[in-house]
Amino acid sequence: DAKTTQPPSMDCAEGRAANLPCNHSTISGNEYVYWYRQIHSQGPQYIIHGLKNNETNEMASLIITEDRKSSTLILPHATLRDTAVYYCIVRVTGTASKLTFGTGTRLQVTL
Amino acid sequence: GAVVSQHPSWVICKSGTSVKIECRSLDFQATTMFWYRQFPKQSLMLMATSNEGSKATYEQGVEKDKFLINHASLTLSTLTVTSAHPEDSSFYICSAVQGFDTEAFFGQGTRLTVV
Secondary structure, eight states: OOOOBOOSEEEEETTSOEEEEEEOTTOOTTEEEEEEEEOTTSOOEEEEEESSSOEEOSSOEEEEOTTSSEEEEEETTOOGGGOEEEEEEEEETTSOOOOOOOOOEEEEEEO | OOOEEEEOSEEEEOTTOOEEEEEEESSSOOSEEEEEEEOTTSOOEEEEEEETTSOOEEOTTOOTTTEEEEEEETTEEEEEEOSOOGGGOEEEEEEEEOSTTOOEEEOOOEEEEEO
16 A cells, blocks of 8 residues: 655644645555544544545545645544644555555544 | 444453453444554554454555454454564554445544563
8 A cells, every 4th residue: 555644743723624644655546535533532434435536425525636746635624633643645446445544644623 | 323333341351361351332233343553652553453253454564364354243353362472561452334435434442561
């Protein structure tokens, strides 16, 4: 699996959009970009994934650059409950392949 | 999303004893399950991958005789920490995948403390 690079921490004011970047410059054509988050002392929670098109669901939006070397997870209106560690992971398609976690970004949402 | 349940949520055991952790997919059949370990302030580290009915594949550096994994059905995988020692104290997390190209769902984790 390709490696990803994320900033170690970010702050965001409640109600504002949180934009979490991720670099995956060595991503292969058959690798998806997945985002998970982990709230303290819980198992990771799936957020969203995409291959090359932008994706949106009820939790977040995923913007993938045209060259697929980076992506941004957007939480449109962050709340205190969004405080967590966010992991960007690339994963091969076509198999039930493992998810390899990097160090992630610790997002702190403040009042 | 799909539900993955781990049991127990926490356990305290004496050094030298064995502990079994269960991971169940409640509303789907999991073709593959993964076991992770997480130490404080660190990321999740993959320990092994298990497919139903076959032997688990362990990551480099993980002792297969110490961490026994059984994936006897499409909805249940177990991790047994044998002869546990204080250094095995950690947060153990399982995840399950229903098929190809699908997201993995995670259990709530099990906090193991060996005293």
